[in-house]
Amino acid sequence: DWLELHNTGLTVVNISRWLVANDNNEAIAIRDIFALHFSDGAIDSLDEAREFTDEFGFPVLLKAAHGGGGRGMRVVRASDELEDAWNTARSEALSAFGSAELFIERFVERPRHIEVQILGDQHGNIVHLFERDCSVQRRHQKVVEIAPAPNLSDEVRQQLYDYSLALARTVGYSSAGTVEFLVEERAGEVNVYFIEVNTRIQVEHTVTEMITGHDLIKAMIRIAEGARLDGPEIGIASQEALGIHGQAIQARLTTEDPENNFAPGGFAEYLRISGKSVHKGMTKLPDSVSF
Numbered sequence: 001d002w003l004e005l006h007n008t009g010l011t012v013v014n015i016s017r018w019l020v021a022n023d024n025n026e027a028i029a030i031r032d033i034f035a036l037h038f039s040d041g042a043i044d045s046l047d048e049a050r051e052f053t054d055e056f057g058f059p060v061l062l063k064a065a066h067g068g069g070g071r072g073m074r075v076v077r078a079s080d081e082l083e084d085a086w087n088t089a090r091s092e093a094l095s096a097f098g099s100a101e102l103f104i105e106r107f108v109e110r111p112r113h114i115e116v117q118i119l120g121d122q123h124g125n126i127v128h129l130f131e132r133d134c135s136v137q138r139r140h141q142k143v144v145e146i147a148p149a150p151n152l153s154d155e156v157r158q159q160l161y162d163y164s165l166a167l168a169r170t171v172g173y174s175s176a177g178t179v180e181f182l183v184e185e186r187a188g189e190v191n192v193y194f195i196e197v198n199t200r201i202q203v204e205h206t207v208t209e210m211i212t213g214h215d216l217i218k219a220m221i222r223i224a225e226g227a228r229l230d231g232p233e234i235g236i237a238s239q240e241a242l243g244i245h246g247q248a249i250q251a252r253l254t255t256e257d258p259e260n261n262f263a264p265g266g267f268a269e270y271l272r273i274s275g276k277s278v279h280k281g282m283t284k285l286p287d288s289v290s291f
Helices: 001-007 017-022 046-056 077-098 152-170 203-214 216-224
Strands: 061-063 074-076 102-106 113-122 125-139 141-147 173-184 189-198 248-251 270-273 276-279
Touching: 001 276, 046 077, 046 102, 061 077, 074 077, 113 152, 113 216, 113 276, 125 152, 125 203, 141 203, 141 276, 152 173, 152 189, 173 216, 203 216
Parallel strands: none
Antiparallel strands: 061 074, 061 102, 113 125, 113 173, 125 141, 141 248, 173 189, 270 276
16 A cells, blocks of 8 residues: 555655644544544444444444445434445445544534645645635535635634644645535634545646646645755745635536436536537537636
């Protein structure tokens, strides 16, 4: 695996030195900053899950400790659902990621999913490249990503930046990464909860590149070579030197069969977007599409 490659002396692009030292799965739990209740680590038994729900109540979310993308995740709203959800999530996690380990956390109803793009070098420099809104999802998988996030107050936006940078500096993070949050608006109050750190480049990184003008893939490679953020190879002089230029939206197309309980699979034969038709086999999309 990547850790064995690193130990041979090879430099693995997009693997932080902190991760090599800690090998801490995918999530970083910092209870002192983020208030969402979740397990300290992977839970080993159904009894541990019951102890968590006895203390924090329902609903809760079971989620795979070694992966994402909606696989190995189950929302549990009552005690009589817990055992079936536990068994199903473990089976799915083992099949998808080779490990049945699960986390458990309090489930937040109808939050916004906001993530902050961070970038750090091996010399202690760290910046954020603003945020993306990934709230439109299907089966826990992101469908639409927007950068920057619309209708987010300056106060909450800055809070997300500050948390992300504090976390990254605390662990000495280097390379590209994404700090993911849930933003909950309830009874006139806004609560921010930490989800996880994705210690890799993500599919939706391109919307961040569009609004900042910085090539994140190139930056990752240069960082692995030892370049500084403020050096000529990357060209980010400081946090203040970064700015937002416009807005970018990315949408993912997936195929599901509506006649088979929306089961995934198959091929898209025909796509219609607000009057514009796109057929399979076309070599060129329309120059512009109206939404």
